[in-house]
Amino acid sequence: MAEGRQNRRYPQNLQGVLQLAIDAGSGADGPTAIEPISQERSLWLREALADVCKGQMDEVEQMKQCLTVLNKEDVNGEEDRDDDEEDERESAFELLSELCENLDNARDLMVLGGLDVCVAKYLCHAQSGLRWRAAQLIASCAQNMPQVQVHLLKIGALPKLLQLTDSDPHPTVRVKALYAVSCLVREQEAGLEAFLSHDGFSVLMRGMQSEDEKLQTKSAFLLLNLLTSNPEQKDTLISMGMVQQLVSVLRTPHSPFHEHVLGALCCLVEDCEKGLKDCRDPSLNLEELLRLRARELQGKDESQEELEFCERLRMACFRRHQSDDHGMDR
Template identity: 90%
Template sequence: MAEGRQNRRYPQNLQGVLHLAIDAGSVAEEPAAVEAMSQERSSWLREALADVCKGQMDEVEQMKQCLAVLNQEEVKGEEDRNEDEEDERESAFEVLSELCENLDNARDLMVLGGLDLCVSKYLGHAQSGLRWRAAQLVASCAQNMPQVQAHLLKISALPKLLQLTDSDPHPKVRVKGLHAVSCLVREQEAGLAAFLSHDGFSVLMRGMQSANQKLQTKSAFLLLNLLTSHPEHKDTVISMGMVQQLVSVLRTPHSPFHEHVLGALCCLVVDCEKGLKDCRDPSLNLEDLLQLRARALQGKDESQEELEFCERLRTACFRGHQSDDHGMDR
């Protein structure tokens, strides 16, 4: 029996400890086994909980060590040394991003000042590898964490992330910046208000018009998500000429992200007369474009949702509707 206890592996996380506790409760339902097992189970639980707590403390220490690396003054001059320092900093960011997938660690990093350091020093760093890793860490911490989101908005992370998304020369920085923007504005009223005040919809429009396919896709997806969740902002984007811009995007060589573009156009015509009017503008020739697109998508299983958006938009805008021009021809 002693050998069996020595060979047992204790749980390394809270979920395992909980399973162990449930098992202990199951044993307690069998009176004959209680006396024999309770002391052993109790010992397991104590040791397992101690291991979990020790692991959590170790993670906090790891974060502190990573922040010590990121807080170091940068030495200029020796190229090899600079490269080594950059490698150390990149490794520190990668460790932090992995650790902060745990929500408790994300909150601890905020308390330790790690997010302030990211925003103040690394989102604008000269090295692109550090910029995108900083944006990635911000995204990891902000996702589904209202307390962290509020802190990042307070220290003006969003305008810096929008700037990275809009104009950074490195494609990966732009993509990671937009991911972090999304984590700050989706399902977050204060984040959306800040996004609007910094002309975020224009940033998404330019992202869809870029040559960066990942940025195109993420921009179109976020636009669709925001319009679906917040239809009250349709007038804002329509007044920006969004319908005309989206149609011009659809005229570019076909890409999978066009599915989200068509979805956004569908949102803009639902219960919105101005959106319908813009889509029916003869100069856009949208009806012919949709007919051609629907024909090209027929029979392609992977394009069924895009085809559905296409048909929905044609029905909403053109079926049963006759333009003024056609009326004059008669």
């Protein structure tokens, strides 16, 4: 029996231990009387719980050690930069990002002041490798964590992340910063308000107009997501000339991210007369563009969603011509 216990694998977190305890107390044949847990099973559960708790304590110590590294003073002068020190800091960030996939650790890092260090010191660091790792850590901690999101908004993370997204010279920094922005504003009312106050939609528009494919895709996807979740923002976007700018993006060489652009246009015209009017503006020649795009996408399995958005937009804006179009397509 002892050997069997040793060969069992302990769960890696408290949730796993609790599930084991529930399983141990559940009858094998459904809602029958619960029998007392065996002494051997009880001992094993205690050891598992102790092992998990010890592991969590060790992880807190690891985070503290990483923060000691990150809190060191920078070497003065770019020419005197210590590459070993930079590598050590990058390793610290990578370990913290891994540890903070655990939500408890993400909350602990916030309490330990780790996020404050990221925002105040590393989002504006001279080394791009440290900037993007700081943004990645912020994203890891903020995702699905309202308490952490509110703290990051309070200490001014969002405007710095938007600035990095908009103008950082390093493409990886821009992409990671936008990922962090997304984690702060999706399904987060206070985050959306801060995003709007800092002209975040214009940042997304410029991201779609950039030459970096990842940034284009993530910008378009976030725009579509925000429009879907917050249709009340349509008027704001239309007044910015978003319809005209999105159509301009569709006229660039075809790219998979155009699917999200078409989806955003569909959102802007649904139940919105001003959006329909903008799309029907003869100077955009959108009807012909959509007709040509639909022909290009026909028969391509990987483009079915884009084709559906394309047809949906055509139906919404130019329904009077649909019978003629279908005749031409056949």
